[in-house]
Amino acid sequence: MKIDYYALGLKVGLECHQQLATRGKLFCSCKPYLFKGEPEIIFLRRLRPTQSELGQVDPAAFFEFQKGMKILYEADAETSCLVEMDEEPPHELNREALDVSLTIALMMNAKPVDEIYVMRKIVIDGSNTTGFQRTCVVAVDGSINVDGKNVPIQHICLEEDAARKIGEEGFLIRYRIDRLGIPLVEITTGPVINTPEEAERVALAIGKILRSTKRVKRGIGTIRQDLNISIRDGALVEIKGVQDLELISKVVEFEVQRQLNLLKIRDELRRRGLREDELKGEFFDVTSVFRETRCQILRRAISQGKIILAVKLPKLAGLLGFELTPGLRFGGELADRARFWGRVGGILHTDELKSYGVSDEEISELRRSVGAGEEDAVVIVADKIENASDALKAVVERVREAINGVPEETRAANPDGTTRYMRPRPGAARMYPETDVPPIKITREHLERLRAQLPEPPEEKIKRLMSSYGINEKLARQLLDMEYDDLFEFTVKETNVTPTVAAATLTETFKALKREGVKIENLTDEQIVEIFKIVALEKTSKESIPEIVKWLTEHEGSSPMDAIKELGLTMVSEEKLKSLIEEYLDKNRDLISERKLGAIGALMGIIMKDLRGKAKPELVNKILREKLEERLKG
Template sequence: MYDKLGLKVGLEVHRQLDTKRKLFCDCPTEPAEGQVIKITRYLREAQSELGEVDPAALFESKKRKKIIYHINPANVCLVEMDEEPPHDLNPEAVETALQIAALLKATPVDEIHVMRKIVIDGSNTSGFQRTCIVALGGELVVDGKKIPIQTVTLEEDAAKIVSTSRGVVEYDLSRLGIPLIEVATAPVISSPQEAARVAQAIGNVLRATRKVKRGIGTVRQDLNVSISGGAVTEIKGVQELELIPLVVELEVKRQLHLLQVAEELRKRLGGQALPPPQYVEVTNVFQNTKSSMVRKKLETGGKAYAVKLVRFAGLLSKESVKGIRLGAELAGHAKAWAEVEGILHTDELPAYGITAEEVSMLREAVGADEQDAVVVVVDEETKALEALRAVYERAAQAVEGVPGETRAARPDGLTVYMRPRPGSARMYPETDIPPLPITHEYMEKILSNLPETLDQTAERLAKTYSLSSQLVQALIDEEKEELFEQIVRATSLPATVVAAALTETMRNLRREGYPVQNLSDQLLAEIFHSLASGLFSKEALPDILGWMSKNPGASIEDAVKSLGLSHVSSKELEKEVEELVQRHAAEAGDPRLVNRLMGDLMKKYRGKVDGKLLHNILVEKIEAVKQRS
């Protein structure tokens, strides 16, 4: 089906590197607690020599927000604050990027040139993101299909947004400058499922370096999606692998919907373009409105403005898939360009307390008949007009088809408009950093020290620890293979116990709603050490893991105590079993005695004592009684 639609997907997989230092300074890459200093900044678009401004940069500059940066001196220095020139490229990050290039069979550039990519939404204090191509070309084979790799890029991660409100945006600078590797494929992926598989395969290559960060926010996938007759949509920030197929599928449906709408519009308009807009003030239409939403806006000095969209009636709320409507597209543009809360349009009116009478007054005010749609924005005058301009421009594009856009992925798989697609007029050299030559000798060294790939790791783990390939694959999918080996090497615990706990048990707990993301690798290792030292039994492990995930900061002893798993010493246990067996000495010859007594003992000791251990003691004691008699 997707073949026929001409679906083409290209992927950009971004992942933070787990280096000691940031890419252009000596700050640590770990989060930190501590007091925060705030500074205020403004960014201004850099003007091009040609007098042209990048469309994406223009979009942000039109909004020119006040930017407040949160600075924690524990992991932010003057470099991230744009108060000190960048230091040289972090060699650890370059080496990791070149390893990735080598694993992807990409060709390293002979000299790395750091570039400045203009980004003026405030996420980079300098107003640009520093980025460099490390290697070009290369390929990856996924399910037997060759996926060409276009570029391997090393860049600085951007600051994390803390909050945003009208005219003000706040960022935390802790993340700014963490090395980020980006691998971009050619747009050859032809199905939603394939996109996820390719993303996973790339992720596995990155992880082979053992130098990537894990956890929430460390991985971001951008998707370029297009179908025949549609346009390239750049979808930003898909965090979960599992979400990729849905995002692609919904984007295909969105483009199909927009193509249908365009066809219908062209028919209705008889091949003519959308007539030029007239923005009409309609505040008096809502003079006595019952709509509390509209009234609140008007009471705080807002005005109502409307624009007529000729022959659009019915098309704004036409919905082929839930959430995919032209009305939502128009609202997205209005919100993004003018920061209004939303739009009202005649396809969904009367509603929200707005009466049929008001709607007909509205139509009359803008000279719209039943075939036209009318869009209304109630806000400060300039905001309302700006929003309607964005609405009209988007509506005009709807006649043409699908506009190329940058959109953001939502957790439900749908996307929202972010900004126009950037042009190429946004890159220039970072002259503060000298070009870095990649010599033949250096590459030879990297090539002769390539890390084990995850396939090799899987094979080795299965062999060394006699694990099923399923369990090994689960360990790798859960990104727990390193931790697994570390625990098994440091304790005497059986490999299958550790592997199953790190995969199946964790998955079950997650499904039951336990916040297992709170269990850091370090904490997990400690829990297994406690298990190995007999603090609790392996039957109690799921309970311990669940409790610990819900009680961050608590100790394992707290968990044992609170779950009533208090420790039973082996001496006590032996004594108790001995007495029990003595009481039943007469039945020692009965082969069913073991099971019967075991049942009694487990009632008392479940979770507190390892069942196998208990069984061994019991058998031993019965044998001893038999011997004596």
Template sequence: EDSARKVEGGQSAVTYSLDRLGIPLIEVSTEPDIVDEEHAVEVAEKIGSICMLSGYARREVDSIRQDVNMSIGMGRVEIKGVQKLSLIGDFIRYEKKRQESILRAIETVKKRSGGKQIAVKFTDVSSIFEDSSSIIIRSGFKAGNRVYCSLLPKFAGTLKKGDLRIGKEISDVVKAFGLGGIFHSDELPAYGIEEEKISTVYSKLGKQQDDAVLILSSPPSRIGVITSGINSRINKLLSLDLAETRGPRDDGETFFLRPLPGKDRMYPETDIPIKHISAETMDFCRKNIPLEAKELQKELTERYGISEQDAVVLIKSGNMVKFRRIADYYKDARSVARLLLQKIPEIREKSGKEPDENLIMKVLQIAKGENWSRFVMEKAIEISTISGLMGDDLKSEIERQIMSEDDIASFISSGLKDGTLTQKNIIPYLGRSSKKLVDPALAISVFRRMTDQK
């Protein structure tokens, strides 16, 4: 089942939306035999293609998400909720680079410390910063925070130097508690914090050359749990246990979300009986595996007489099943393809609304009864989508907005008599004269019939 999604988070509260909570999901898993990032993208595209070719997969935002699991020997990392297949390779490359960087940093720290245990212990140094001109520090004081600092022994030069970014690893944990992050000695002085105040802090802590210093602004009530979280993170880094759940960023990087769930979290749903899949069901599924894209494209063009291009777009856009249902009813497959691929996107762009299949079928039923042309049918669907009109009200609105065949014939007759009408200007002429919409195909047909042109 889907979970409640996080909408926003602050220091004291996290807001969740319940609109997706409990929605059933289908999960497709692979064996751990994907060899590299290119292979991962290829596998994801193949799974997505099979789902799309079935015709029953939703394509809305957030309807399909990938969880990418990877390891280079320091624990499994799950990158949760990747939506763009094109970024899968970027995330894997970033994670590989991040973990290799952590390995080099920790090797440096262990060489300096001789393998001794390292932990942080924060001290309140608010008195040093109470007259600081740093906007971040001043904003923290205004919010009721205090300023805390701690030594991080033997970590100097690993928090932010070249591609070493241990500071980011610690900062992500602090952000998970709703704070903005941390300041550290590899990047100070910065953020408007005065150099003399930094020197005072270093002196107070007894900082040595190989030591790093962390500074953060936090509510007093939370400094204990934040200290515990940072120490837990440091212990994991020192033991090179990098197993965790991380979130994806749009730039192809990842960030710490939460510890990786343990096996105790994986339990059957106790309120739902186990569903045994019968041999008959399996046999049915095997016989109904979706056709490959090229085979499906060929079947659509041959059965419905639509172009290869329209067939390809119907498949890729997820409109194939809807197209089959509507085309089988309306018996004009080319008009249905145009409706789904061109007219409905135009309506959506124009009004921000989109007709559902039920509305389309109701209007097409009227269109068949009234023998409407494609132009009129499309206009009726647009009017009904935007205004909600249906039945006799929709027919009346069509009569009000669109010239009838009799009206077209009358205006053409007048135009031919006074010499102001030719085949080239027939559409703008009729539009100006009637102040109504004109069906181009119908107008040309009437004009040719009245002038004995083939």
């Protein structure tokens, strides 16, 4: 079935986060890289919620505190200093990062603010040692053109990346702070995107502009998308951390599906006449019902001294098993909340109890214990009393929200494009000024200087590459995508190599080699230029390039000349070629006498098999033809 997203009133806004390739971090001079291996520094912290300058406490922040988490931070001395440890105030805002973000702002026709204020955005899940992320609006009110449509850019922010989570054991979360403080630029579009596919195209267009600055990081995890998605009658849901561009349209499709199904549940609950006051949130200790149960999960829980707590969900029979998106049932949404608020492993409900080995007698006894009829559902959870009742409170709250449709919340993207509950949506209350960094004035002169050096917009550059170098559009686009466009132009100007050879090598050849597992990223620009230089000087043939590249990536610090010597790919001189061809002709007398001039194709095959990379085929062909004609005449 084709979904008419326009009719559903789909609105999507993107928040694109891109790491910048600066020398230092945003507020200190640490190396903006990740470390591998064992940490040199370990420390333990707790974070508390605080009030904003407007005197409000953010509910999301308060909630994360309630969970009582402790955080273990890991660091090494190269990538972290006292600033990341929150043991020293931030240094001044990195001017290099500021210039890159302003450049991006200007390319997106945004208006830089007159004075930049660094803010603290409260995040107390531990991903920032301070308990807040430092962030600032650099420019507002821009727009980009995506396939003829004007997409407004609301904000361009410069902010510090967060620490990366590497594990969680009960009440302890582990983070590495190497990533903390790497400059990120955040591009926020207006909610004007109307289809899943359009969301992907807008993200792609933003990515191209970012990369055209040549000052952004490449590779997995260096660009992350958050999506704000809503449909008519649904709610604004923020989905965080989509790393793969190709996943964007899928995430949007699934979220629309989820919201539509939640609306179906709302309608069904209304039809069944469920009122909010019927959701009493009375919990029953039903441990005794399951003393002799054959359900493994419950048996184990009871033997560990946990209790089984139950709540009746009136009129919800059959709805908990309703599938919202592939693999996610409505009961799964309840379980997500229970896990988050109650720190329990999960929940069980009457729609699925039988499949877990609970007997019919136990189910009827359970229903009796909580006063549930056939039209009601019962949710049970096995844990310590506080955790279990927190979990069930969250379950009841989620059902209450279901009566009204779709709850506003922040969700996290799974690798398959589905999502899971992350936390309630944070409000503006979680922002307050970073008083350790003074405001920064952006002067007209500064902007003029940046404007004079703006990179060429990607679409214009593609057109220019095509017209100036005679390469086709596909090659031109690939050069930009792979960020070889500048190297391509430099090479063609410096080496007289044929533009199409250079472009095809940098794109198609390199891609093919990558697929074979060749580490192209080990190749330096100097080595690449040198390869084209020796091809242009006919020291070797263009056919040898893949072998040379492969050899160079395996022999660090070597030159392309070393490669052709080692691999025996030096060109055979014309004199030598002539005598070699004579030898081939001698060896193939029968063939020649049989096919006459028609033998040339077969001979070319035989000769080039041996001389591939050592002789230009055109030259071999010319000499062969001359010699053959000579022989046939004589």
